[in-house]
């Protein structure tokens with residue numbers, strides 16, 4: 001096939017749906033409540049429990065409340081676009097699959113590779129958050145671990161962006177939790193979903209406790225000045241705490257396990273995001289109201305805010321809830337990562353024998369899961385949290401921009417395909433979604449753009465050396481034209 005026609009070749013929606021009927025499918029066990037729980041499970045984690053501290057302290061001050069509103073609007077616009085796709089093409093693979101159906105193979109590959117950044121690297125960042133709250137929880141009982149085994153060997157200077165070595169060995173707790181979750185995932189989705197539901201309930205209760213109890217300790221003078229770093233600070237804060245919202249889109253990677261994907265996946269996406277947005281804005285208001293922004297702790301800020309008011313029992317429950325809650329984020333992100341790899345492997349863009357292998361007994365993509373787990377554990381052990389979080393954000397924002405564009409393109413190229421959920425006000429919502437998420441990308445600083453470009457270039461290298469020649473669709477077309 002000619003290069004140009006292959007790069008822009010789309011995978012017809014009919015083909016995607018027909019593939020759903022084939023063999024080696026995953027089990028359909030998830031309903032709307034489980035899907036929403038998976039969404040909430042993926043969303044509330046290191047972002048709200050850890051990154052809010054740094055964002056309030058260094059970037060936005062009490063304006064963090066507005067940062068959550070801004071990031072939430074960007075996500076809501078993207079979520080409405082995701083929901084249309086999820087109802088129309090309810091196949092595992094998320095944005096990758098949508099791009100393949102609309103924008104062609106090359107952009108699909110780019111977005112799939114970008115999702116590896118979103119889910120894989122985010123899992124490493126989240127494992128750091130887990131490690132910090134785990135250590136602070138153990139501290140409550142007087143247990144401390146040697147620093148050499150809880151810090152990364154390299155770090156990055158905040159002001160100058162220069163890398164330096166720390167003399168520590170690795171973040172061992174972060175790596176161990178990743179390997180543990182990987183083992184749980186191999187056993188299967190039904191068990192994982194049950195495990196997840198318990199963790200989600202606990203963390204939502206803890207967040208409600210933070211809001212209800214913390215509200216009584218707010219001192220409104222802490223909200224003055226409200227925007228100490230101006231609107232620029234609000235936007236920088238938004239581009240950072242955007243991390244806290246990541247995960248709602250992972251609901252769409254579970255379409256293949258949903259009992260009624262056309263209805264339940266859009267419900268899961270929109271409901272989980274809406275719930276978390278309300279909770280986040282409230283937590284930001286409570287946190288910045290309880291503690292002057294200059295004194296907000298940047299390691300375990302929510303627990304520390306309650307400790308600073310002498311609320312030791314609350315500190316205990318918050319630390320416990322954060323450890324458990326962040327575990328459930330890891331679970332869903334790692335699960336989603338393996339699903340995206342599975343979808344790409346079925347299309348021949350990465351080695352099928354390995355990534356699309358489904359375990360005969362557990363019916364899970366065990367090989368992709370193991371490889372993902374080992375890589376994520378390795379990155380978590382070595383790289384610092386702030387670096388990972390910003391890299392994840394820029395990659396995910398790019399995925400959102402592409403999905404918003406794709407919904408608009410699809411309305412023109414495939415108007416006839418049934419859409420049980422329709423994004424309202426097309427093209428206004430997709431255009432605003434692209435603009436808002438692009439604006440957040442621009443607030444992340446040039447170093448992160450450079451890292452994104454390097455990541456994408458590596459991806460393009462893999463595509464041109466491997467995927468392009470082995471793409472199932474290209475091979476089928478070549479066979480048909482012979």
Ligand code: ALA
Pocket residue numbers: 042043044045046047048122126243244245246247329
């Ligand atoms: N939104 C997820 C978290 O905050 C990634 O941990």
